[in-house]
Amino acid sequence: MTKQKFASESLTTMTEMVLPNDTNTLNNLMGGRLLHLMDICAAITAQKHSNRVVVTASVDNVSFSAPIPLGSVVTLRSWVTRAFNSSMEVYIEVHAENIPAGERLMSNKAFFTFVAVDQLGRPIDVPAAVPQTDEEKALFDSALRRRQLRLVLAGRLKPQDATELRALFELETA
Numbered sequence: 285m286t287k288q289k290f291a292s293e294s295l296t297t298m299t300e301m302v303l304p305n306d307t308n309t310l311n312n313l314m315g316g317r318l319l320h321l322m323d324i325c326a327a328i329t330a331q332k333h334s335n336r337v338v339v340t341a342s343v344d345n346v347s348f349s350a351p352i353p354l355g356s357v358v359t360l361r362s363w364v365t366r367a368f369n370s371s372m373e374v375y376i377e378v379h380a381e382n383i384p385a386g387e388r389l390m391s392n393k394a395f396f397t398f399v400a401v402d403q404l405g406r407p408i409d410v411p412a413a414v415p416q417t418d419e420e421k422a423l424f425d426s427a428l429r430r431r432q433l434r435l436v437l438a439g440r441l442k443p444q445d446a447t448e449l450r451a452l453f454e455l456e457t458a
C-alpha cells in the first residue's frame with residue numbers, strides 16, 4: 285500500500301441545491317439533511333485517501349449559525365487533514381450560495397473522523413497524509429490536539445495521557 289499521500293489527493297467537492305423535501309417548516313435546510321450531506325462528502329474523502337471501506341467514528345461540534353434557505357446552492361469541500369493508524373481526520377466546510385443575488389456565505393465547518401476497515405469491519409492502517417499548503421499544514425499541526433480531545437470525550441483516552449491538551453492549558457506534567 286502507498287505509505288503516504290498528499291492531503292490534496294483526498295480533496296472532494298459536492299454541490300447540491302436545497303429543494304422542498306430538504307427543508308423545515310420555515311423553508312430552511314434541515315440540520316439533519318446537511319449532516320447527511322457532510323457525512324457523505326467526508327466519507328468519500330476518507331475513501332480517496334485510504335482506498336478502503338470507511339466508517340464514521342465521530343463528528344466534532346457542528347454549529348448551525350445561519351439558516352440556508354430553499355433554493356440555495358450548497359457546496360461542500362473536504363480533505364484529510366491528518367491520518368493516524370487506521371483513523372483519518374477529515375475537515376469539511378460548507379458554503380451556501382444564493383446565485384441570483386450573488387451572495388455566498390460559509391455556513392458550517394466541522395471535523396469528522398473515519399476509520400478504514402477490512403471486510404470484517406476490523407480497523408486497518410492507512411497512508412500518512414502529507415500537507416502542502418499553509419492551511420493544510422496548520423490543520424495538520426493542530427490535528428493531534430483535536431484527536432486527543434475527542435478521544436478524552438469519548439472515554440477512550442485518560443485526560444492525564446492527553447499530552448497535547450496538557451501543553452495547551454500549560455498544566456503541570458508531573
Ligand SMILES: CC(=O)SCCNC(=O)CCNC(=O)[C@H](O)C(C)(C)COP(=O)(O)OP(=O)(O)OC[C@H]1O[C@@H](n2cnc3c(N)ncnc32)[C@H](O)[C@@H]1OP(=O)(O)O
Pocket residue numbers: 323327338339340341342367368369370371372397399401405406407434435438440
Ligand atoms: C460512513 C458511515 O456513516 S458508517 C456508519 C456509522 N459508523 C459506524 O457504524 C461505525 C461503528 N463503529 C465501529 O465500527 C468501531 O467502533 C470502529 C471501527 C470505529 C472502531 O473500532 P474499535 O474496535 O474501537 O477499534 P480501535 O479501538 O482499534 O480503534 C480504531 C481507531 O478508531 C479510533 N476511534 C475509535 N473511536 C473513536 C471516536 N469516538 N472518535 C475518534 N476516533 C475513534 C481510534 O482512535 C483508532 O484510531 P487509530 O487506529 O488511528 O489509532
